[in-house]
Amino acid sequence: MRYTRVHTDVQEYDVFARKTRVDPLHQVGSVVAPDDDLAMAYARATYDEERWVEMMIVPKAAIIQLWAPGGDS
Amino acid sequence: MRYAEWCIAAPTLEADIAAAAMGLDDIGHSRVLYGSLRELGPPDGAVDDAANYANVPYLDRPWTEWGEFVAANAVLDSAFTLMIESLANGNVEILRSRLKKMLQEERYHTLHGRSWRHEVDAGTAIDRAWRESLEWIGPENGDVDQLQRAGQLAHGVRDLRRMLAERLDGPGPPAAIDWGSWEPIRRRTRAGAIDQATLDMLQGLAEKRYMPAGG
Numbered sequence: 001m002r003y004t005r006v007h008t009d010v011q012e013y014d015v016f017a018r019k020t021r022v023d024p025l026h027q028v029g030s031v032v033a034p035d036d037d038l039a040m041a042y043a044r045a046t047y048d049e050e051r052w053v054e055m056m057i058v059p060k061a062a063i064i065q066l067w068a069p070g071g072d073s
Numbered sequence: 074m075r076y077a078e079w080c081i082a083a084p085t086l087e088a089d090i091a092a093a094a095m096g097l098d099d100i101g102h103s104r105v106l107y108g109s110l111r112e113l114g115p116p117d118g119a120v121d122d123a124a125n126y127a128n129v130p131y132l133d134r135p136w137t138e139w140g141e142f143v144a145a146n147a148v149l150d151s152a153f154t155l156m157i158e159s160l161a162n163g164n165v166e167i168l169r170s171r172l173k174k175m176l177q178e179e180r181y182h183t184l185h186g187r188s189w190r191h192e193v194d195a196g197t198a199i200d201r202a203w204r205e206s207l208e209w210i211g212p213e214n215g216d217v218d219q220l221q222r223a224g225q226l227a228h229g230v231r232d233l234r235r236m237l238a239e240r241l242d243g244p245g246p247p248a249a250i251d252w253g254s255w256e257p258i259r260r261r262t263r264a265g266a267i268d269q270a271t272l273d274m275l276q277g278l279a280e281k282r283y284m285p286a287g288g
Contacts, residue, residue: 006084007192031087038188041181042087045094 007034012060015043017052025054074100074271078135079142091185092142098178102157105175109167126275127259128267129205135271140195144202147186147195151240152206154179155233162227163220183240204246206237209260212252 010032016025028047033039036057043057077096083089131149136142157179161172190199211217213230221229228236238245254262266272273279 032085033087033188034192035188037184038087041091041185041188044181045091045185046087048094 010034013039013043013057014060014063015047015055015057017047017050017055019050019052021053025056028055030060031057074275075132075136075145076142079139082139083142084139088189095146095182095185098182102175102178105171109171112167113165126267126272127261129209130261130263130265131202131205133265133267135268138198140193141198143186143189143193144195144198146182147190148199148202148237148241149206149209150179150182150186152209152233152237154183155228155236155240156210156226159221159226159228159233164224199241200246203237203241204248204250205261207234207245208250208255208262210234210237211257211260212255216257 011034012030012032014027015029015031017028018025029043031039031042031046033042039057043055047055074096076092076099080089080093080096083092129149131141131145136145154176157172157175160168161176163169210230210233215230217226217233218229220226221232234245251262256262267275270279
């Protein structure tokens with residue numbers, strides 16, 4: 001029953017939320033987890049300090065970046 | 074309370090935070106349940122007395138292995154959630170209206186327990202938690218089945234056992250339960266009780282030490 005390793009295969013998820021229906025979703029943070037289930041549980045536990053009407057998570061790997069600071073644009 | 078004890082001892086920072094959050098959820102759930110039950114009044118013949126504090130044996134002592142946390146989270150929490158679902162879908166109006174939010178929060182406990190169960194070899198603890206969950210649900214044709222027949226619970230013992238096995242994706246603990254040694258009030262077969270220090274905190278006695286004299 002001994003725990004010998006922290007997850008060997010994890011990915012990062014960005015967490016998005018909004019307080020009212022008219023607000024846009026904005027990024028409130030990120031979590032690292034081995035699967036979607038645990039990522040959802042972690043996002044809710046970590047970022048539930050506000051009364052969000054909506055929260056969602058997106059695997060960072062699914063985000064397609066067009067440009068970023070410091071890169072060629 | 075047992076969850077909260079792991080808020081700086083879990084294997085990852087995220088798991089620390091989740092342990093603290095789930096502990097706070099469950100303290101809130103206890104307050105809602107105790108408040109609702111106080112309004113409904115004690116069952117016939119029962120004494121509403123702090124000395125009658127009852128808990129499953131799994132919670133008697135602090136857990137020393139993360140696998141024990143995971144088993145409690147995956148199995149005991151699932152059994153409690155099933156019972157809450159059954160009450161929320163029964164015919165007692167106070168419980169129907171007040172327990173819905175509890176179920177929304179418990180969904181995240183289920184996700185946490187299910188995922189960690191794949192990560193940790195917690196077989197012995199899983200069997201123990203499962204067995205104690207079945208003891209807590211109780212024997213067939215007992216009080217739970219009576220409440221189900223009266224409509225106060227949406228499910229009877231057989232349904233609850235089956236639903237628990239479906240959620241945990243397994244047949245259940247290997248050893249049969251000796252219902253002859255089952256205590257109907259405390260809903261357990263093993264002797265023992267929660268440690269005094271934890272009980273004091275649960276009953277607010279620890280907080281009273283910091284009250285002004287005469288407060």
